[in-house]
Amino acid sequence: MISAALRASSLAFHSPRLGSLPLHHRPLSSPFIARAALATQAQSTATASPVIGIRREDKNRWERRVALTPAHIRKLIKETGARVLVQPSNTRIFNNASFEKAGAVIEEDLSKADIILGIKEVPIDKMIPNKTYLVFSHTHKGQPYNMPSLQAFLDKSIRLIDYELMTDPATGKRLVLFGKHAGYAGMIDGLHGLGQRLLALGYNSPFIHMGQAHVYPNLECVNTKLRHVADIISDQGLPDAFAPMVFTFTGAGNVTQGARAIFDNLPHKNVTADELPFIARDRYNERYRTRLLALQIGAQDYLERIGGGSYDRAEYREFPDRYRSVFAQKIAPYTTMLINGIYWESKYPRLMTTRDLADIQRQRNLKHRMLAIADISCDIGGSLEFMSHASTIDAPFFYVDAVNGVEHKDIEKPGVQINSIDNLPTELPFEASKHFGNSLYPFAKSLASDKLAADPVLSKAIICENGALSKLHRHLEKDLLSVGEIRVADKRRKRVLLAGSGMVSQPLVDYLASSKDTDIKIASNDLDEARRIAYQFPNTEAALLDVSDTLGLDKLVRDSDVVVSLVPAPLHPQIAHSAIRNGKHVVTASYISPEMQKLNDQARAASVTVLNEIGLDPGIDHCSAMKLIDAAKARGSKIRSFISWCGGLTAPEDSNNQLGYKFSWSPRGVMTAGLNSAQFKINGQVRHILEKTLFENKFANVPLYPGFAFEGLANRDSLQYADIYGLKLDEMDTMFRGTLRYQGYSDILNCFLKLGFLDLDPKSAVDVQLPRKFLATVVGFDDGIPLNVDTIRKILRQRLGGIADPALLERFILACEEIDILPAEPSQLPSTNQRLKAPTALDAFSQLLQRSLKFEKEERDMVCMYHEFGIETPEGKYDVESSSLVVYGNNETGETAMARTVGVPAAIATRLLLEGKIQTKGVIRPTIPEIYNPLIERLEQTGLIFSEQAKQGIHNSLQHKMAWN
Template sequence: MTMLSLMRAMQRPGRAPAPVLAAQARRASSLVVGIRREDKNRWERRVPLTPAHVKRLIAETGARVLVQPSNTRIFNDAAFERAGAAIEEDLSKADAIFGIKEVPIDKLIPGKTYVIFSHTHKGQPYNMPTLRAILDKRIRLLDYELMVDPADGKRLVLFGTYAGRAGMIDGLHGLGQRLLALGYNSPLIHMAQAHSYPNLECVATKLGHVGDIIADQGLPAAFAPMLFTFTGAGNVARGAREIFDHLPHENVTVDQLPAIARDRHNPRYRSRLLALQVGVADYLERIGGGAYDRAEYREHPDRYRSLFAQKIAPHTTMLVNGIYWEPKYPRLMTTADLAAIQRRPDLKSRMLAIADISCDIGGSLEFMSHASTIDRPFFYVDAVRGTEHHDVERPGVQINSIDNLPTELPLEASQFFADALYPYAKELAAGNLGDTTVLKNAIICQAGSLEKRHKHLEADIAKARGIRVADTRRKRVLLAGSGMVTQPLVEHLARTKDTDITIASNNLGEARSLAHQFAGAQAEMLDIADTKALDGLVRDSNVVVSLVPAPLHPQIAEAAIRNGKHMVTASYTSDEMARLDQQARDASITVINEIGLDPGIDHCSAMKIIDEAKQRGGKIRSFISWCGGLAAPECSANQLGYKFSWSPRGVMTAGLNPARFKINKELRDIPSGALFRNRFAQVPLFPGFAFEGLANRDSLQYADIYGLQLDEMDTMFRGTLRFAGYSEILDALLRLGFLSLDPSSAVDRCSAPEFLAQTIGLEKGATDHSLVAAKLAQALGTTPGSTLVARLMLAFEELGMLPGKGAARDTLTAPTALDALSGVLQRSLRFGPGERDMVCLFHEFGIENADGTYDVHTSSLVAYGDPEAGQTAMARTVGVPAAIATRLLLEDAVKTRGVIRPTIPEIYNPLIDRLAQGGIVFADHSRRGVHNSLQQRMAWN
């Protein structure tokens, strides 16, 4: 037909040329196809149909294609536009929507046809809420996993080969990292994670280089021969072998393993890897004897058991697992199997890694507890201790279990997948769903009802009723700091298996030592000055716990607010922290300060009693609160009567603070530096303890904090407990200059005796103790034979600061005298093996009741450390409250926003209850009248 005749034909009423009519007919019967933007995680860059396939689909079916915009997809929006698709955010006009991963419930469009990997047809519990929503929204769901050949049941549309390829690349990368962490360089250290390579051609080039290094320089002798064991015979295994086979290797059989083990020092094993491909017949044993029978195994798998852990695993360096598993089959390895291997000294370093490409949680490998991620590809299982962790240097087998491996090779994986999918996408776009067996068999549900072959899922959906999708996600806590009080906090958080804890510290060794003790914990380097790195750590958490030195809290709080994360800290609310209150409110963030012991538990117990008194119509006329972290009496045999369960510097600087309080209707102020001279020489809380006490900062401010009327109160006092004699020694040290924060008092490479001489004004080489005593007496205005000088000399002897035989041999370098003294105290007055500390907290309230009567209410807590558990009372009473507050934030149980204290019922009520469950319990007593109340009996010096 000429162009003229075509134009004339188009002008005739009721007539159209045949090609036009055919195209119109195609469009009339074709569907609108949507391609959704992947949003399960930022790494998902694959597409179900490439632009080239979309172009074919439009040309061959006349379908209209809508593509959601995306900045992360491997093919950009412009490529789809050039193919003829329309870029539209709203896919509600589409009849059939194609994607890769699961669709969030709130983004499911009712009444549509979805074609995705739904991960529901096995009854996976974590996706049953989604399947229920799909039924409620009357969506037709087709699953790629169910697109199978009617003749043999083999899957037709899959990424399996690319999962195997990416999993093997990641596995080699991880093994190289693990070997280095164990102290061994290897050629595998040059392998990167799969997503680092633009395409498989680059991967092949890198493997060639690594292979050359293996042949030239060899493998670590300590781990030779390095055996890679492959399970499965499908696409996953084939993809993994395609990658592995680029490296120099030798194929072996199960029967050869014993001989190889005996010949393990053969030099040839240094220049090549070993590959073992196993099938079920290689490791299954028929219970009761008899040969393996494939038909019987499929019909009666309970008649068989796996000997993989006995026959193959002990020889294996890396297991590459690609088998399909169902609960009716015996597991490849149980947790007990792994523990048995890890207990044997000759095997504990043999099985280093598992690339579980099948990613079957709790499946063929019982100890494979969860999927890892591209961001955090490896975790480690220590089956002997029953722990999991993320520290590459800690004992355990490395597991790589990423559930979206093909997206690490998004270009070629998408092209491969789309080639397989296109024939069925074309049938669906043409409206031929009912005529295509493969598509019909892939339907899980439609019109609000499960297909007959999937009716069994109703029971799984019912079990999952009430489960929210968010409930299945793991929670992440960032702990900034790794000091003395962190262990109980991590232990408390680690009790729930849904929480990962990152311990970030400038002392990475200390952080790793702590992380090694707990499943779900890992260590990271912390540099608070590096804002970008700090933001990265904070952004990857749900709640931030800051246990760094108090002056650094504001920087971490700013990062938390900036990244929309809640925060917890045990320190006092500084002016800098208080100024962040409005920013936190604006960001809808909660920053809980003062949630340790003192401040912390004391707030909670005090506010509970105060609020209850107010509810009865009572008024608080006096409030006294004492708290102290001390050595247990039997461990206090030194001149200070004290040992350190937390930072000595913090203890020393606290003694330099000024103080304000009200007692017996009299306001009193103690200036900075005068606190030790103005001590309470007697604090008679319990007859068995010889307590003295120091006023604690500004007690008056707590009248406002606790909602009290200061002008109506006789007494408002908060103090710190010590054993009798402490303040006399500290006051002397202060007067002598040992608590100086002046840079001129800096100590540079001095011994402890030289530090003493420098500070009191003796010549550096002075060794005569009488000279020291005389100088002390002169400086303090007393005599060398006075009790004070005698006590000081004993104290300096205990601290290793007197010259002579008992002198400490370490060298001190510190910016101030106080810092140098803190180092001496840290060394000399630490708790020894079997020694324990003690915490004492005591409140007394004078309450005027509504009827005019007067009650004295006391609330006390005495707790001791547990040397066998390695926990101090101080660490437990600071760390556990902070952990409970963290848990409350993770549970979204705290609705108040801003910079707050635990003085509100939504915090203190559950915190007191949970403390009691952990054995931290207050003893409360009340008596009528004011006779012999504490405020009358405290002796202020």
């Protein structure tokens, strides 16, 4: 419900001192009163016309449209004397100079404007309070994914006018729209997609020559291409297997009219729904090879009155629950491509359900039917239940295999192709903007002439103003309450979806479940494991998770406020896609992948925070480092050196194997990290380490503490963190991030690497009955050779390139015995008598490590983190500051240090999002004060406390003490 602050704002509206209120807060019935002169334009009269602002479209890089073209603005200024501000844009179809030439002022800051015109939704962080906005807000039907946006309009006391609600008072028809251009682009893209899909199924077709709409400069070029395709259809025909090709059109508005305007350029015959069975029986008729069939249907064609009786339009509008759709039975089995332009609301029956689609896809005789859907209406989960999300111009198509409950993007796999781009007109930006501007211009003129109150079209299109919903839209209050937006959710419980139930889940759930106002749903592909954790707390439940099931995933996400993704790192983008679609925040502990970074613009446009790298390393290391870096900068100091070490290790007393290591984390992840390349800067020199040579280029001695015999490995690309941390690499003599291990670790793993145990080539796939066979396969033992110690040493020495250090060879043989790929005595077989099957040698090796080098009940792990900064003070002195953290696992409770230092930071970040403490949107990491300050403070409350020290003199710095091979 609307907050107290907003109610206060609404009450202020009734003050008799209207002249003291901002323009936006004045009633529509009041005249606009004089305002302060703009700095750039002197005012000689007591009143001034409203200033019009044109915002830059920033939903995505393809959005090139504009609400008013330069020609419209020139006319507006001439006819009204209006002042027009235009935000600069380098992607807009009309360049900045053309607006200046028309008389507008190019201005980044639109806060001087009273009325702001745009096209797509406005990111919440870019909404300017106390203004009037005209945009497509996609909120008037209570769309859940945009309710946070509507609440923001209310919170910021913005008057919102939605183009979709600007209708003719007499006919009710929309007056300002892109409908036909959406239809044009949707049909063009649909034909392009159909041609691609047919080719993937093994059939050439005339449609293969169609490109996406955006590749054509204008509609004239499109029509030229369509004439070419039409000639091919007439001359060469269509694929026999798919004839007759029926294109079914729903809706009768501008969207469908635009689609038909494109389609009608192709040779076709119009048919009716009643003719479909007869056409199907006559499918081998030659006339179906050289022309398409167009089926235009209305509600009377696919709706059936429950209990009998004929379709009655008036009854259907008043009592839609008396009807059901028979589209799936009557029309879909004959349809090749559905072009959906229908208007739909939740009170109406769906055109098709997911079950309907599955029933069709199960029938073998319909395998060439329902190949494609151009869902131009783009109602997510609307008239087509299985249409789960809007696609993009970059990735316009996805596929729904309803039989198997799978959604995918593989054009060759089963499924109906769906094109659901939600900004289709921007593929034709020049003509779309001209058309839209022509429609909008009379109302822009009313606004510029200070006649908003007198314009019935504009007045009726107001969704909210003065912090309150307009009378026609007060029903949206229930949608604002149900959407789960945190700032209106303080009357209900907070909800967290935990995707994944792996090793770090327990501490995370422990932390979140301690808040009595929070419910947690643990969704995992291992339901038993999820239940084991969930049953410990009354406010926690378990659910089955299938990340590939987009519909099921969306449902889980919609029912949450924040999603914590602990699934394998490659699956994070799928979780984030769903969260962005549904307006939910995301937390992950993994590095920001390129795929995740690509979601930044979408996340910002949806006002969603996708917080990554909030575990141990990355995570706590960012927070600790940035706290010291920002503090040094605030004192006017410069960072000359940065060294960061972190390691998840065994406690020293439990490091009783040749690797000095046991696994509290995925062995596969640890092993693949050892294959990475790395680069860093140390003592003024940039060093590069090639892939698969990391173990050979170890730091043999890392003297952090006298009591620990550490060695270290460079961690990926250290240089990039100069930018991430706001440092200047050219001013630094050292920039390094590394991973800690106990001395001797790298030498042993380097032997395994050289022998092929870390091979990721699918050709190294393993399927053996005994681990000894794995050793023989990888190393190249001949089963006929007697297995004795001398033979093993000889063969291993040969394969390892004549290793010179006999002590290392002995340690390596002992390591092989410890992981059960060698018997301790020639007469003994390995104790692990289990079949070993894996897609690569590295995966098989990881399985063995997981079995043999695990923590026993009384053993514990350890985490060690150490940052060191070389700082040049304003006085020219060199200080060395360090921040360190050492954490041990609890061998009584079984909680590992790794799980604690990954799970607890992620849990704290989740809590901060639930409380609305993190306002930054987009794909981010915890390198900003609004995250790292409260996170460090709350970490300390859990006992995770950094120890900080300061020394003077460069001789005390770690960079001069580390020994690198």
